[in-house]
Amino acid sequence: MFVAGVWLGGSWHPSEWLPEQWVAVTIALFMVGGITAGQYFGYDSGIRSHLMLALKVGVIVFAVGSEVFQTMEREAATVRYRSENSSVFKATVGAIQNATSAPVPVASAGLAEAQADAARAQVEIEACERHRPAGQARVDKCLRIERGNLAAAQARITAIQSATQSAAQANQNTALAMVAQAKQLQFDEQQHFQGIQFLSQTLAISAIAATFLFAFGIIGTFEAMFFLLGKLRGETGRALKAYGLTVRGGLIRDEYRDLGLTDDDDAQPTPAPAPAAPQAPRPPHNGYQPDPTLQAGFAPTSAFAPVLTTFNHHLRQNHPAPGAATVADWLSGHLKTAPGPGTPPPVSSLSGASTWNAELSKSGIDSPADAAMNQAADKAQIDRIIRRGQQSGSTPHSDLTRQRFFKLLYTDIRQKILNGELKPTVRPVTAAVTALIHDKGRLLNLDPDALSKPERQQLAQAILDNLEQESVLMRNQDGGVGKPRYVLAPRYQSALHPQQTGQTGSAEHQFDMPLATVSKPSAEGHDQTVSKPSAEGHDQTVSKPSAEGHDQTVSKPSAEGHAGLYGQWVSAVQAGQCKPSVRETWSWIQKRISHRETGSRTHDRTRITAMQRAFFSRAIADGLMQENPNYRNGGKKYLWKA
Amino acid sequence: MNETNETQSATDTGTQAIYYWMDGYWITDPEEAELMDSINAFGSQSQRLDVADGEDIQTAVNRELAQAA
Numbered sequence: 001m002f003v004a005g006v007w008l009g010g011s012w013h014p015s016e017w018l019p020e021q022w023v024a025v026t027i028a029l030f031m032v033g034g035i036t037a038g039q040y041f042g043y044d045s046g047i048r049s050h051l052m053l054a055l056k057v058g059v060i061v062f063a064v065g066s067e068v069f070q071t072m073e074r075e076a077a078t079v080r081y082r083s084e085n086s087s088v089f090k091a092t093v094g095a096i097q098n099a100t101s102a103p104v105p106v107a108s109a110g111l112a113e114a115q116a117d118a119a120r121a122q123v124e125i126e127a128c129e130r131h132r133p134a135g136q137a138r139v140d141k142c143l144r145i146e147r148g149n150l151a152a153a154q155a156r157i158t159a160i161q162s163a164t165q166s167a168a169q170a171n172q173n174t175a176l177a178m179v180a181q182a183k184q185l186q187f188d189e190q191q192h193f194q195g196i197q198f199l200s201q202t203l204a205i206s207a208i209a210a211t212f213l214f215a216f217g218i219i220g221t222f223e224a225m226f227f228l229l230g231k232l233r234g235e236t237g238r239a240l241k242a243y244g245l246t247v248r249g250g251l252i253r254d255e256y257r258d259l260g261l262t263d264d265d266d267a268q269p270t271p272a273p274a275p276a277a278p279q280a281p282r283p284p285h286n287g288y289q290p291d292p293t294l295q296a297g298f299a300p301t302s303a304f305a306p307v308l309t310t311f312n313h314h315l316r317q318n319h320p321a322p323g324a325a326t327v328a329d330w331l332s333g334h335l336k337t338a339p340g341p342g343t344p345p346p347v348s349s350l351s352g353a354s355t356w357n358a359e360l361s362k363s364g365i366d367s368p369a370d371a372a373m374n375q376a377a378d379k380a381q382i383d384r385i386i387r388r389g390q391q392s393g394s395t396p397h398s399d400l401t402r403q404r405f406f407k408l409l410y411t412d413i414r415q416k417i418l419n420g421e422l423k424p425t426v427r428p429v430t431a432a433v434t435a436l437i438h439d440k441g442r443l444l445n446l447d448p449d450a451l452s453k454p455e456r457q458q459l460a461q462a463i464l465d466n467l468e469q470e471s472v473l474m475r476n477q478d479g480g481v482g483k484p485r486y487v488l489a490p491r492y493q494s495a496l497h498p499q500q501t502g503q504t505g506s507a508e509h510q511f512d513m514p515l516a517t518v519s520k521p522s523a524e525g526h527d528q529t530v531s532k533p534s535a536e537g538h539d540q541t542v543s544k545p546s547a548e549g550h551d552q553t554v555s556k557p558s559a560e561g562h563a564g565l566y567g568q569w570v571s572a573v574q575a576g577q578c579k580p581s582v583r584e585t586w587s588w589i590q591k592r593i594s595h596r597e598t599g600s601r602t603h604d605r606t607r608i609t610a611m612q613r614a615f616f617s618r619a620i621a622d623g624l625m626q627e628n629p630n631y632r633n634g635g636k637k638y639l640w641k642a
Numbered sequence: 643m644n645e646t647n648e649t650q651s652a653t654d655t656g657t658q659a660i661y662y663w664m665d666g667y668w669i670t671d672p673e674e675a676e677l678m679d680s681i682n683a684f685g686s687q688s689q690r691l692d693v694a695d696g697e698d699i700q701t702a703v704n705r706e707l708a709q710a711a
Contacts (some may be wrong), residue, residue: 138693563684563685563686564681564682564683564684564685564686565682565683566680566683566687567677567682567684589681593681607677609675610673610674611678611681612684614669614677614678614683615676615683617669618667618684621667
């Protein structure tokens with residue numbers, strides 16, 4: 001409106017517009033459309049640069065300025081209209097008309113008489129010679145009398161004319177004064193909006209300044225709201241992006257696929273083959289024997305694959321079910337098709353696209369009848385708690401799904417405790433349970449807020465009890481008031497702190513690897529003689545005198561160093577928590593050493609890069625990874641062997 | 643520790659310095675070994691071993707591990 005008003009020259013009747021004015025209006029519309037588009041994309045972009053800042057400032061200034069000035073213009077038009085239609089103004093205009101059209105009161109009768117007297121006197125003066133026969137004195141007397149009459153008549157004439165002129169001048173002055181008054185009344189400041197008058201009087205500023213402030217306050221508020229809405233939309237989009245979702249609720253991956261974009265330098269683990277039988281223990285992985293105490297059904301710590309570490313990872317690993325437009329659709333579709341309680345889902349019955357249930361099956365989590373589940377402190381209680389947490393009115397899920405969800409909680413927390421990321425006490429485990437329920441409970445329509453803190457503490461306690469039964473935790477020998485009830489079992493402690501326990505290597509796992517020494521190109525790209533793990537093909541069991549003075553048979557780990565950070569990284573990759581790519585491995589390492597490193601070492605990117613390369617070299621030497629022979633720019637440089 | 647001097651001295655004496663861990667993994671770069679030890683990458687601290695030229699490094703490492711046990 002502002003732009004159009006400026007360019008139209010005040011003409012608001014399209015029927016009266018000239019072609020030039022039509023062109024001006026069209027250009028104005030494009031200008032405004034461009035500015036609005038700039039607002040939309042600029043506020044939402046999230047781009048931070050000087051150019052974007054300048055763009056935003058320009059857009060805001062133009063938008064606010066044009067709207068403020070247009071508002072002021074409308075206010076002025078309103079004041080003018082009100083003023084011109086006021087009774088005072090109309091009366092003034094009427095008075096002007098009266099003053100200018102009223103006739104001048106000329107005393108015509110008196111003037112004519114005076115002029116006649118003057119003429120008569122003049123005649124008598126000229127006729128005074130007729131009195132000559134009576135003598136000179138008579139003539140003088142006649143002249144004297146008639147000249148007096150003439151002077152009197154002329155004086156009357158002068159007075160009358162002077163009065164007439166004065167009256168005319170007075171009328172003219174009155175008219176001029178009324179015109180000035182009408183001019184003022186044509187734009188009466190008293191006709192302003194009351195709010196503007198208030199501002200004007202309160203701040204002792206002119207009405208036009210008050211109008212500007214008034215308009216700026218209103219327009220500025222709206223523009224600020226638009227800006228914040230755009231910013232909020234951008235931040236929401238970025239938060240959703242972390243979960244692989246778009247603002248519209250779809251998958252980013254689908255959009256990338258539709259656009260023909262491929263992944264960058266990431267190596268996707270090749271899917272592990274499905275186990276032959278749901279209840280069968282996992283086969284050895286790279287000579288890696290599962291801990292016998294976990295034969296009940298839990299996969300070994302380093303081989304467990306938590307299903308839903310992130311939506312991104314899960315969906316990248318699997319193909320969505322046909323017809324699923326969003327993650328929510330996909331999840332609800334598969335949860336609804338979950339088999340009934342007591343019936344483990346056969347792997348072959350699952351859709352060709354891997355599902356959440358299939359992922360659990362791959363990890364050995366198939367049946368609610370897993371022995372480890374039966375060891376739960378109170379299975380019925382756990383079911384009751386989880387069932388209560390489900391939203392009312394939602395489709396109830398089978399016991400199988402609920403039990404699997406508890407197992408998901410259990411294994412995730414177990415992993416964290418073994419990694420040293422979580423202390424085995426109720427308070428931190430309760431916090432971890434709460435966080436997991438918030439993150440993943442919605443998949444089962446589990447309302448995290450419906451579970452009270454005591455109930456979540458019960459879940460945490462059940463998990464800790466389970467871990468004790470699994471011998472991951474043990475009772476604290478130094479227990480007492482203020483002391484933790486459980487501590488990590490010694491053999492798991494050694495994996496975290498080998499120097500403190502006096503042990504080297506890891507006694508957790510025993511490996512079975514063929515003896516081989518090869519020279520392979522390292523991750524850095526140049527030949528580097530590396531080793532492969534040495535093991536003779538069986539455990540090395542030696543006798544070693546213990547601190548108690550009698551021989552103690554210990555097993556010495558012979559390959560792969562899975563106790564240290566490298567082992568944790570391998571576990572994380574196999575669990576899908578970290579991709580075997582340069583970037584993710586780098587980030588994974590950096591997060592885990594930050595608490596150890598101090599000062600400049602913490603952020604020494606060169607050191608971390610060297611660590612990442614060393615890990616890759618070792619993984620290649622261990623046969624866990626290989627360089628992609630078909631690598632091309634933008635493709636996957638390394639391939640992970642499951 | 644100066645890698646170059648060490649390598650030269652090792653070569654001069656007919657041996658090669660390698661750095662191995664208790665799980666049998668070994669490398670030749672001392673800086674990398676130190677780096678891995680700093681973060682406990684392999685669950686133990688690296689040990690240096692001078693391997694004679696021509697000797698199989700893995701065999702030598704295994705022998706050391708057996709003796710250490």
